[in-house]
Amino acid sequence: MRPAACNAKPDDNVSYRTLATWLLSRFSNIISNSHNHSNAALNQIFHVPLRSWAASSLRKILVMAAPQKPNSKTIGHERNTPCAPTLLTPTYNEAFSSSEADIVLESSDGTLYRVHSYTLRTTSGLFRTMLSLPPPSGGHTHEPIAIHHPDAVVEPLLRLICGLATRPWRSIDELEAVLTLAESWDAPGPISSLRIALSGGKWLTTAPLRLYALAAHFAWPAEAQRASTHTLVLDLSSPAHAPVLASLPAPALLALLRLHRTRRDALRALLDSPERFLAGNGDPFHCSACAVTPLDNRTWRALKARIFREMNVRPLGDTLGVPVGGMCDWPEAKACWAARCAKEGCGAANYDRAATLKQVRTCVDALPLVVELDWMD
Numbered sequence: 001m002r003p004a005a006c007n008a009k010p011d012d013n014v015s016y017r018t019l020a021t022w023l024l025s026r027f028s029n030i031i032s033n034s035h036n037h038s039n040a041a042l043n044q045i046f047h048v049p050l051r052s053w054a055a056s057s058l059r060k061i062l063v064m065a066a067p068q069k070p071n072s073k074t075i076g077h078e079r080n081t082p083c084a085p086t087l088l089t090p091t092y093n094e095a096f097s098s099s100e101a102d103i104v105l106e107s108s109d110g111t112l113y114r115v116h117s118y119t120l121r122t123t124s125g126l127f128r129t130m131l132s133l134p135p136p137s138g139g140h141t142h143e144p145i146a147i148h149h150p151d152a153v154v155e156p157l158l159r160l161i162c163g164l165a166t167r168p169w170r171s172i173d174e175l176e177a178v179l180t181l182a183e184s185w186d187a188p189g190p191i192s193s194l195r196i197a198l199s200g201g202k203w204l205t206t207a208p209l210r211l212y213a214l215a216a217h218f219a220w221p222a223e224a225q226r227a228s229t230h231t232l233v234l235d236l237s238s239p240a241h242a243p244v245l246a247s248l249p250a251p252a253l254l255a256l257l258r259l260h261r262t263r264r265d266a267l268r269a270l271l272d273s274p275e276r277f278l279a280g281n282g283d284p285f286h287c288s289a290c291a292v293t294p295l296d297n298r299t300w301r302a303l304k305a306r307i308f309r310e311m312n313v314r315p316l317g318d319t320l321g322v323p324v325g326g327m328c329d330w331p332e333a334k335a336c337w338a339a340r341c342a343k344e345g346c347g348a349a350n351y352d353r354a355a356t357l358k359q360v361r362t363c364v365d366a367l368p369l370v371v372e373l374d375w376m377d
Contacts, residue, residue: 093155095164106144107154115158123161125186153177160190169197172207176214199223204230209244216252225370228256232316236260251375263367264311270363271304277359279351287341289348299336306332321361
């Protein structure tokens with residue numbers, strides 16, 4: 001039999017209490033009937049303390065499950081009560097924590113830097129302009145000036161500005177990031193220090209193309225020419241260099257491509273010259289020993305083609321004309337030195353190995369080494 005309370009509305013607390021009473025009575029009947037069960041184990045399970053505990057637990061569950069009328073005052077109070085703010089202790093960089101400094105900068109990492117306004121005003125055009133502006137209507141505020149760069153960029157630049165010691169630069173990425181921020185701050189002092197670090201460090205050999213791009217951007221002629229020479233070990237057609245090449249101004253890019261192409265084409269013209277390589281380019285040229293047999297210059301033409309391909313991928317040409325290693329290990333060079341006169345009884349070498357290598361080296365050394373700067377203002 002279902003109690004009348006089962007048909008009550010869910011929000012009727014009286015009906016829920018009636019329902020709870022009915023459920024408790026049914027639960028007690030079930031427990032009582034378990035004593036008449038033939039299973040002794042069941043009788044042992046439903047002992048009196050357990051029945052009392054179960055009934056008490058069920059009563060609590062039903063009371064808690066009954067719907068409660070919302071207390072609008074309490075809910076409104078809880079909703080309008082603001083959370084207590086969490087107070088964070090400001091973190092100052094140890095080298096920039098003097099209480100005498102009157103300007104506070106904050107990096108994107110949340111680190112604070114105290115710097116004297118006089119130092120910023122005299123070393124940075126940006127801060128010179130900023131600090132010369134009239135104060136807002138409410139007067140000066142003590143809020144930190146946000147610098148949207150991490151500590152790894154802000155701290156080295158502030159050290160350069162304030163004349164503090166800096167650690168060795170670890171990568172050209174780090175140098176470029178600090179240089180970019182120094183440019184945005186219009187800080188010529190740090191820029192000149194970074195220029196020296198870039199031109200005198202290992203970056204010429206490890207990242208010459210990046211250095212050339214920076215020199216082109218800042219119009220540093222000596223650094224641009226020095227870096228352009230070191231780019232001659234690179235194959236500019238490689239996809240790995242595409243991002244840096246795309247960042248170059250068009251005049252700087254064309255000047256660099258012209259240098260690489262000029263060296264390749266100029267060397268090809270020198271290798272084809274009969275005045276420099278008479279035995280290979282003379283038409284016809286007879287064997288220097290028997291003076292009868294015209295030379296078969298196929299091996300020389302194959303060697304010249306290989307040199308041309310080498311200049312495409314490594315325009316520096318440092319592997320050409322060397323007596324040991326480099327081009328001497330090429331199959332085309334070995335075939336050239338092994339070529340002999342076809343006349344029976346002669347068999348003289350078609351080409352003088354030592355003289356040919358020396359002449360190739362002379363041609364390479366005559367090639368231009370730096371970009372032209374007619375594009376740089």
